[in-house]
Amino acid sequence: MTELPAPQAVPGCPCCAEFSDRLAATAPQTSAWSDVRVLRRRHHAADHSSATTTGGPT
Incomplete structure (x- = not known):
């Protein structure tokens, strides 16, 4: 099974x-x-939808 990259934590959240x-x-x-x-x-999708991820869909 392929694992999606994890979203990066948003500093201060x-x-x-x-x-x-x-x-x-x-x-x-x-x-x-x-x-x-x-x-x-x-x-992450609900509160940081414009934040950068490590790539790929979140």
Whole structure:
């Protein structure tokens, strides 16, 4: 399965910081890890739609 690149955290955004912390504390490739990634993408699309990503769709 191809993994989409992660959106970059927006400096100063407390939600982005929280998602980054949650990802760092969650074991990779688990259901919880996937859930955090989905929630972070939704937040990024809703609140930072004009922010730059590492490439590809968010």
